[in-house]
Amino acid sequence: KAGVTQTPRYLIKTRGQQVTLSCSPISGHRSVSWYQQTPGQGLQFLFEYFSETQRNKGNFPGRFSGRQFSNSRSEMNVSTLELGDSALYLCASYRGTEAYDTQYFGPGTRLTVL
């Protein structure tokens, strides 16, 4: 099976811009989670989607949003970028039918905000 793919892998933006990141899950997986990783805060949960519905949300401002399509692919959007949004954004794919499913991670998108 193909793994989780994320595009783009690297992105450079300036403050105030917006960005959209994409995640394609493993075939057959219906759930996608997003995480932000920074040196200072570590891995922080952003949100989780299952069958096109947001099922769980972390403690991030409303500038961070996401969606999931009928083919389970997911996008996350960050509007009005701030310097502190510079991070590695990871998505994880899993079946989603059990709370304890193993999550499989993509390679991440490295976002740099200047």
Place this chain on the structure above:
Amino acid sequence: SQQGEEDPQALSIQEGENATMNCSYKTSINNLQWYRQNSGRGLVHLILIRSNEREKHSGRLRVTLDTSKKSSSLLITASRAADTASYFCADTSGTYKYIFGTGTRLKVLA
């Protein structure tokens, strides 16, 4: 905030030696996952241990879980330079989201 905390934060050993890292968590868990992350890349799943298990093996990996102490340990035996990475524990707590620890940076010297 992070639930899990790995200890030590950084570890440097010689190739062939064993590496042990610990993870402590604050609340009850359902299961615990261990992941590896090579520099700046995605996380690779290593092993899952359920709350009713005490020990689990996978190749050169051995994971233990002590629910009374709210801690888990990951042992890598006969380490190799390729094991150089950061290691994280993660707990789901039944809410479909993972709470990650702070990670242990392991460096294996050839």
